[in-house]
Amino acid sequence: xxxxxxxxxxxxxxxxxxxxxxxxxxxxxxxxxxxxxxxxxxxxxxxxxxxxxxxxxxxxxxxxxxxxxxxxxxxxxxxxxxxxxxxxxxx
Numbered sequence: 321x322x323x324x325x326x327x328x329x330x331x332x333x334x335x336x337x338x339x340x341x342x343x344x345x346x347x348x349x350x351x352x353x354x355x356x357x358x359x360x361x362x363x364x365x366x367x368x369x370x371x372x373x374x375x376x377x378x379x380x381x382x383x384x385x386x387x388x389x390x391x392x393x394x395x396x397x398x399x400x401x402x403x404x405x406x407x408x409x410x411x
Contacts, residue, residue, distance in 0.1 A: 331358010
């Protein structure tokens, strides 16, 4: 269940990042795909390093908040990386 929360939060994070920073916006589909991948990776990394109460060790409130935060940030971060790579390749 934690992975699903991270994936959904990543998709939302990727789209929010794309809409907020127009220079990294790649369209809804690419924003969502990058966000899903980034959210899954971000959630897993946070769980592996055990970042205190936000490590997502369960379905308690802090675990859910941690998964939402890490998924959203991971999704936005991966979208930024994809955008930089795509812009570098187009030059």
